[in-house]
Amino acid sequence: xxxxxxxxxxxxxxxxxxxxxxxxxxxxxxxxxxxxxxxxxxxxxxxxxxxxxxxxxxxxxxxxxxxxxxxxxxxxxxxxxxxxxxxxxxxxxxxxxxxxxxxxxxxxxxxxxxxxxxxxxxxxxxxxxxxxxxxxxxxxxxxxxxxxxxxxxxxxxxxxxxxxxxxxxxxxxxxxxxxxxxxxxxxxxxxxxxxxxxxxxxxxxxxxxxxxxxxxxxxxxxxxxxxxxxx
Numbered sequence: 001x002x003x004x005x006x007x008x009x010x011x012x013x014x015x016x017x018x019x020x021x022x023x024x025x026x027x028x029x030x031x032x033x034x035x036x037x038x039x040x041x042x043x044x045x046x047x048x049x050x051x052x053x054x055x056x057x058x059x060x061x062x063x064x065x066x067x068x069x070x071x072x073x074x075x076x077x078x079x080x081x082x083x084x085x086x087x088x089x090x091x092x093x094x095x096x097x098x099x100x101x102x103x104x105x106x107x108x109x110x111x112x113x114x115x116x117x118x119x120x121x122x123x124x125x126x127x128x129x130x131x132x133x134x135x136x137x138x139x140x141x142x143x144x145x146x147x148x149x150x151x152x153x154x155x156x157x158x159x160x161x162x163x164x165x166x167x168x169x170x171x172x173x174x175x176x177x178x179x180x181x182x183x184x185x186x187x188x189x190x191x192x193x194x195x196x197x198x199x200x201x202x203x204x205x206x207x208x209x210x211x212x213x214x215x216x217x218x219x220x221x222x223x224x225x226x227x228x229x230x231x
Contacts, residue, residue: 041080042059048072048076055079090102106124
């Protein structure tokens with residue numbers, strides 16, 4: 001209500017209250033609840049990446065993705081962001097068509113994540129990748145369609161085979177380590193000993209074999225296991 005000075009650029013000698021009350025109202029429109037989003041929402045262009053839509057920290061940050069972003073990977077959309085409701089955003093085409101609600105992806109904590117957190121993260125990634133997965137199945141399965149033949153040169157074929165071989169080998173090592181770890185836990189509990197679990201797969205395998213053979217020299221087994229832990 002305090003009048004501004006005479007040198008004020010916008011309203012010299014007037015108060016903001018007086019200017020507001022003197023405004024014209026006959027040409028104003030009341031937006032109402034249905035159009036509230038026009039004032040309460042930020043609208044930005046955003047590119048849908050393989051991870052989803054990432055907002056900058058000034059807009060609350062966060063990663064947004066679901067089945068609606070899946071077919072739009074690589075495209076640019078309009079993202080409508082209500083800072084009062086960061087749980088989701090709405091995306092449309094650049095000409096403001098086809099609105100779709102996209103939920104915020106909750107990434108699990110690095111340590112101590114609960115089961116529901118991990119489950120939600122997996123479901124979020126799955127839904128975002130669903131379009132590509134479905135398209136891949138159509139292309140690889142054929143589904144009655146005819147595609148032009150694909151001819152790979154020898155180098156490309158060998159590269160793919162080597163990549164798959166390494167992937168299969170790593171998977172086998174992970175499965176073996178998981179099985180050995182479970183066996184170690186069962187045997188350690190059954191014998192009543194508290195032998196530390198080795199981290200190296202070859203040492204873990206040797207310790208498990210010694211425990212399965214009912215070895216008497218438990219001190220030696222524990223010593224071998226401890227060596228790997230402390231290295």
